[in-house]
Amino acid sequence: MTDRPLVRMTGIGKRFGGVHACRDIDLTVTAGEVHALLGENGAGKSTLINVLSGVITEHDGTIEVDGEPVSFAGPADAQRAGIATIHQELDLVAGLSIAENMFLGREPRTRLGTVDIRRMRRQAEAHLRTLGADLDPRRLVGSLRVGEQQLVEIGRALSLRARVLIMDEPTAALADAEVERLFATIAELRRAGVGIVYISHRMAEIELIADRVTVLRNGTVAGTVDPRLASREDIIQLMVGRSVDALFGEGRNEPGDVLLDVRGLAVTPRRPVPGRTEPAGVDLTVRSGEIVGLAGLMGAGRTELLETLFGAGGSGRRVGQVTIGDRPYRPGGPRAALARGVAFVPEDRRGAGLMLEHSVADNVVLSALSSLTTLGLVRRPLLRRTVAEQLTTLAVKAASPSIPVATLSGGNQQKIVFAKQLLRRPRLLLLDEPTRGVDIGAKAEIYHLLHRLADSGMAILLASSELPELLSLCDRVVVLHRGRTVAMLPRASATQQAILAAANGDDVKESR
Amino acid sequence: MNPPNPTTVAASPPETPPSRRAIRLPKDRHAIVDNFFRFQSLFGLVAVFLIAIAVSPSRNGENVFLSSGNLANIVRAVSEIGIIAVGMTFVILIGGIDLSVGAVLGLAAVGSATLMVDSGLGIVPTVLIVLFIGTAFGATQGAIVARIGIQSFIVTLAGLQAARGIARMWSGGLGIPIAYGEGPQEAPEAFSLLSGSINGVLPVPALIFLAIGVGALLVLRSTAFARHVYAIGGNEKAARLSGVPVRRVRVTVFAISGLLAALAGIIHAGQLNQGSPNDGAGYELDAIAAVVIGGTSLAGGSGSMGGTIAGALLLGILNNILALNNIDANVQLVVKGLVIVAAAALQRLRPRIA
Numbered sequence: 001m002t003d004r005p006l007v008r009m010t011g012i013g014k015r016f017g018g019v020h021a022c023r024d025i026d027l028t029v030t031a032g033e034v035h036a037l038l039g040e041n042g043a044g045k046s047t048l049i050n051v052l053s054g055v056i057t058e059h060d061g062t063i064e065v066d067g068e069p070v071s072f073a074g075p076a077d078a079q080r081a082g083i084a085t086i087h088q089e090l091d092l093v094a095g096l097s098i099a100e101n102m103f104l105g106r107e108p109r110t111r112l113g114t115v116d117i118r119r120m121r122r123q124a125e126a127h128l129r130t131l132g133a134d135l136d137p138r139r140l141v142g143s144l145r146v147g148e149q150q151l152v153e154i155g156r157a158l159s160l161r162a163r164v165l166i167m168d169e170p171t172a173a174l175a176d177a178e179v180e181r182l183f184a185t186i187a188e189l190r191r192a193g194v195g196i197v198y199i200s201h202r203m204a205e206i207e208l209i210a211d212r213v214t215v216l217r218n219g220t221v222a223g224t225v226d227p228r229l230a231s232r233e234d235i236i237q238l239m240v241g242r243s244v245d246a247l248f249g250e251g252r253n254e255p256g257d258v259l260l261d262v263r264g265l266a267v268t269p270r271r272p273v274p275g276r277t278e279p280a281g282v283d284l285t286v287r288s289g290e291i292v293g294l295a296g297l298m299g300a301g302r303t304e305l306l307e308t309l310f311g312a313g314g315s316g317r318r319v320g321q322v323t324i325g326d327r328p329y330r331p332g333g334p335r336a337a338l339a340r341g342v343a344f345v346p347e348d349r350r351g352a353g354l355m356l357e358h359s360v361a362d363n364v365v366l367s368a369l370s371s372l373t374t375l376g377l378v379r380r381p382l383l384r385r386t387v388a389e390q391l392t393t394l395a396v397k398a399a400s401p402s403i404p405v406a407t408l409s410g411g412n413q414q415k416i417v418f419a420k421q422l423l424r425r426p427r428l429l430l431l432d433e434p435t436r437g438v439d440i441g442a443k444a445e446i447y448h449l450l451h452r453l454a455d456s457g458m459a460i461l462l463a464s465s466e467l468p469e470l471l472s473l474c475d476r477v478v479v480l481h482r483g484r485t486v487a488m489l490p491r492a493s494a495t496q497q498a499i500l501a502a503a504n505g506d507d508v509k510e511s512r
Numbered sequence: 513m514n515p516p517n518p519t520t521v522a523a524s525p526p527e528t529p530p531s532r533r534a535i536r537l538p539k540d541r542h543a544i545v546d547n548f549f550r551f552q553s554l555f556g557l558v559a560v561f562l563i564a565i566a567v568s569p570s571r572n573g574e575n576v577f578l579s580s581g582n583l584a585n586i587v588r589a590v591s592e593i594g595i596i597a598v599g600m601t602f603v604i605l606i607g608g609i610d611l612s613v614g615a616v617l618g619l620a621a622v623g624s625a626t627l628m629v630d631s632g633l634g635i636v637p638t639v640l641i642v643l644f645i646g647t648a649f650g651a652t653q654g655a656i657v658a659r660i661g662i663q664s665f666i667v668t669l670a671g672l673q674a675a676r677g678i679a680r681m682w683s684g685g686l687g688i689p690i691a692y693g694e695g696p697q698e699a700p701e702a703f704s705l706l707s708g709s710i711n712g713v714l715p716v717p718a719l720i721f722l723a724i725g726v727g728a729l730l731v732l733r734s735t736a737f738a739r740h741v742y743a744i745g746g747n748e749k750a751a752r753l754s755g756v757p758v759r760r761v762r763v764t765v766f767a768i769s770g771l772l773a774a775l776a777g778i779i780h781a782g783q784l785n786q787g788s789p790n791d792g793a794g795y796e797l798d799a800i801a802a803v804v805i806g807g808t809s810l811a812g813g814s815g816s817m818g819g820t821i822a823g824a825l826l827l828g829i830l831n832n833i834l835a836l837n838n839i840d841a842n843v844q845l846v847v848k849g850l851v852i853v854a855a856a857a858l859q860r861l862r863p864r865i866a
Contacts, residue, residue: 312753338755352753355746357813366743367754369736376735420754 004067005030006195007052007083007164013060014047021047022219025061029164029195034186036198036206036227038239039216040439045199048216049166052197053085054078084162086153088169088437094142099124101141102156127155131185143274145298147178154185165189166197171205172436175298175465176500183209201439203232204468215239240441255290255475259459260309260428265320266483267308277301278316279308280483286428286459291450293474294463295499301483302463303347306430309461310344311337324428338367343426345417347433347463353417354405361387361401363416368423390419395445411442418449429453431462435469447473467496481505552858553806553822560826564833576836580713587718588783590828592617592776594721594821596795597802598728599650599769601820604803606765607745607812608664612653612671613773613799616646617792619679620777625688625787628699635700643774649675650770654763664766672796679789687788690781706782717779724772729817741765745812801848802827805855826851 005028012025022044029035039045050056052063054072063070065081072078075085092101099120100107108116108123124137133151141149150170157165171179186196186209200206206213207227215222215238222238262285267278277299286292294302307313309322311331322329324340331337337344346352354363364387365372372383387401394415398408405416414434421429434450435443450473454460464470470477477494479487479502487502548555568577576582596613603610620642627638653671657664692701709715732738740761743751752758776795781787806823808815830851834844 310753334753335755335757344753346753351747352749354750355743355813358742358746362739362742366739366751366756369739373736376737378734378736378739380734424755 005064006066008064008067009048009052009061010064011061012048012051012063014051014056014058020219022216025216025219025221027052027214027221029197031163031193031195032190033211034190034196034198034209036200036210036213037216038200038206038213038235039222040239040441043216043239044219045216046168047219049085049168049197049199052078052164053083053166079160079162082161082163083166084157084160084164085166086150086157086168086170088172090146090149090153092141092149092152095140097138097140098128098135098144098152098155099137101152102127102137102159104156123159124155127158130158130188131155132181132188145178145275146173147175147181147298150174150182151185154189162194164195164197166199168199169201169437170198171200171202175296175300176467177297177504179205201437201443202466203235206235207232236440255287255454256457257287258285259288259324260284260286260461261321261323262309263321265305265308265318265322267304267313267316267318269314269316271314273314275299276314277304277483278313279305279320281485282320282480282483283485284461284478284488286461288427288457288459289454290476291454291460291462291474293470293477293494294461294480295465295467295470295477295503296463296480297503298465299482300480300503302480303432304483305480306344306432306461306463309337310334310342310430312344338424338426341425341427342430343367343421343424343428344430345414345421345432345434347436349414349417353420354413356406357404359402360391360396360398360405360408360416363405364390364401364419364423367420371423386423390423394419394422394449409439409442411438411445414438414442414446418446422453426458428459428461431460433464434462435464435466467499470494470499471496479503551818553819553826553855556805556855557822557826557829560829560833564829567833567837569836577833582832582836584709584713584715584718586825586828586832587721588715589831590824591715591717591721592780592792593795593798593802593827594824595724595772595776595779596769597799597806597820597824598724598817599772600796600799600803601728601732601806601808601815601817602741602765603664603769604800604808604810605741605745605812605815606762607748608657608762608765609668609800609810610650610653610766610769610773611665611668611796612649612675613769613776614792614795614797615672615675615679616649616770616773617777617780617795618789619649619675619682620646620774621781621784621787621791622679622683622688622789623774623787624703624778624781625690625699626682628703629688629690629697632696635703639778642778643771646774646777647767647771650773651763651767653770654766657766658759658762676789683787683789685789687786687790689786691785703782704785706779707785717783720775720779724775725817725821729821732817737761737764742813745814747813798827799824801852804852807855807859809859823855 007029009025009027013023014021025044025048027048037045037048047056051059054075054077057073070081093104096104102124103120108119110116121137128135128137128151131151131154133148135148141152144152170182174182189196198210210227212224213227213235214224215235217239225235262282265279265282269278279301282305284292294305296302304313311333318330324342329340331340331342334344350356361383365383369378372379372386391398391401396412396415396419398412405413408416435446438446450460462474471494475491477489477499478485479489479499481503486505489498564577565575568575570576596617600610600613623642623645624638627633627641649671653667656662656667690699690703691697692699692704706716710719740751740756743754743756744758744761748758777792780791802823803815803820804810804823805826806815806819808819827848830847831844834847
């Protein structure tokens with residue numbers, strides 16, 4: 001590690017309209033350090049990163065690279081200066097191969113001017129090897145898992161000879177095993193002298209890998225601390241400006257009768273989709289008033305199970321028994337599922353949960369329209385009242401129900417998805433990664449909401465790749481491995497080790 | 513990455529939950545700008561109307577463009593495309609396209625002529641049968657789109673060919689003239705009302721267009737069906753997961769488009785006193801143009817019926833004023849192209865998120 005920073009940002013400020021997105025921010029990145037950037041949504045992280053990566057070109061303050069002042073006219077400039085960004089939503093072309101993606105726009109040429117495919121492959125292979133990834137560079141990116149796609153992005157950054165790598169919530173879409181691999185890669189990069197700006201909402205990760213933590217709040221630096229010296233509470237307090245008591249509520253009601261009973265559920269898809277793991281022997285029960293967690297590695301089939309239970313999975317032959325209440329349950333589609341009192345909050349809230357360009361109100365009422373209409377005509381006053389009530393109940397922060405959902409923060413968007421599903425008054429709520437990309441304040445609110453719903457008698461089945469979330473929130477944890485139930489752990493015996501062991505397919509025979 | 517959003521931050525402090533009072537339309541500059549873009553086609557229509565008055569030739573000191581006869585001509589000329597465009601708006605709102613409407617119009621025109629002249633049917637059965645054919649044709653296309661999942665562009669391109677083919681087979685490849693009277697091979701006199709006017713002012717086709725337009729406007733404003741249409745166009749997957757009957761809505765939308773194309777075909781036959789299998793060629797593109805000028809996004813999910821109606825009228829006025837000034841028909845085409853591009857460009861300028 002050298003003392004001279006690779007990048008020094010001084011007095012960075014940016015206004016959108018009359019509002020300061022960030023103001024007077026100083027940030028340095030030195031070679032071989034992992035500099036974590038923390039802050040709630042809207043604290044100015046994205047703006048700062050966009051300034052550094054050349055997306056925002058007009059701003060206050062100065063940027064120096066290697067002690068030389070620079071000004072970026074666009075992302076390409078920043079890349080040329082050695083600053084690469086790995087966005088949360090990966091910038092890859094699904095229909096092209098790994099090698100083609102890595103060299104997109106700068107393909108090596110042969111003397112005839114055609115693409116030198118062999119050289120491209122060789123170089124891609126070399127980069128992948130550096131990252132410890134055993135992938136064929138000819139594979140289509142669309143066939144890769146998210147974690148693997150991320151490695152391709154990192155490989156692209158390496159091929160650009162990036163010296164500063166900005167990673168925006170790189171673990172948000174990863175299962176724990178893949179997170180470990182990513183961290184190994186980061187350690188490798190750090191040894192090679194790459195400076196890393198690391199954005200995440202997950203405190204545990206930051207304690208694990210960050211050398212320095214800069215906390216942003218309301219567009220300014222609230223403090224820079226050494227995570228080895230500062231406690232988690234200190235950092236959270238810096239973030240939210242107040243101490244967050246009990247993120248996870250306690251004192252739950254006793255669960256009631258079994259509401260959802262799944263026995264030997266397996267689906268043989270008519271057209272198998274690569275990368276999907278359909279249920280292949282799932283047993284589980286959820287009682288009303290109970291929160292049951294669904295754990296498992298990436299590709300263990302958590303999402304697929306929830307989709308099958310919601311009737312939204314692919315078509316195919318189904319075996320096994322599913323009952324809700326005492327009646328058998330075979331949903332033909334989401335409509336039928338909703339009619340039986342089953343609601344689903346999908347993992348991909350932008351892609352599958354919301355109409356981003358449409359208003360808050362339109363999104364909230366979408367699944368409950370039939371209760372708000374007479375003879376097909378929408379009853380506007382009733383609709384307005386319902387939306388207002390729902391927004392108040394969930395404490396959604398929106399200027400008005402008529403603004404587009406896209407303008408809300410991640411946490412508030414997620415609350416809109418909840419609001420929409422809860423309007424149907426479901427008995428069983430299926431949740432897929434409900435707190436992904438949600439800041440810590442909104443996370444706490446969602447946890448409280450889930451407790452409230454469970455206490456009101458709702459049965460909740462929640463898939464999450466964050467083990468601390470499962471452990472603290474759930475009454476029981478069901479672990480899936482390759483589409484099968486491999487463990488059902490009551491709260492008392494559910495530990496990180498036990499879940500991970502089961503998720504990795506180790507032989508665990510806990511109480512069934 | 514979320515862009516930081518001033519509106520949310522500024523409007524409600526985090527401590528207080530949003531109260532009833534906070535939930536109001538924001539009355540600020542954004543809203544004004546937004547409204548300009550929302551009603552862009554209306555402003556465009558007024559502008560083109562004023563320009564038309566200004567550049568209109570005058571005869572005996574009277575503005576030719578503003579003469580009641582000329583205005584009636586405009587709405588009459590616009591009504592067929594306008595009715596088709598209403599159906600097209602629904603299709604485009606769900607993110608689809610219907611290229612078959614011009615051919616369905618031709619099929620309906622042939623059907624009207626044949627059923628009345630050759631089969632000797634009365635007006636009511638003829639109209640019902642022809643409307644049924646159009647609806648069934650549209651619904652079939654919709655079912656193929658919804659069930660098999662082929663893009664609507666391809667399905668309706670095939671539908672266009674098929675409808676033309678059926679029309680040619682049915683008519684023997686020739687136009688079928690409609691003579692009126694009581695005898696055999698003659699259509700009921702009442703059918704010729706379609707080429708007439710009410711009080712000699714308001715052409716009957718324009719009246720039908722008006723009724724259809726207002727009806728569609730109301731449907732789009734206040735039915736659950738319309739919300740489903742917008743939802744599917746906005747995010748089909750989210751709509752499906754929210755319990756929207758995506759397939760049923762799809763089929764219905766294409767059925768509406770087929771129904772309205774058939775209605776336009778009946779009007780066409782009545783106005784020209786004949787049904788030819790080549791009728792309506794290229795009408796689908798004019799209808800799409802009207803929808804686009806009306807500000808509806810080809811990506812689906814956003815747009816309005818009022819815009820489409822204004823867009824259709826705008827195109828009609830444009831054609832009319834260019835013709836009044838004896839401007840070459842080929843130049844008219846170029847001008848029409850420019851207007852479409854200008855309308856689309858204006859949409860791009862619209863602030864995505866105010």
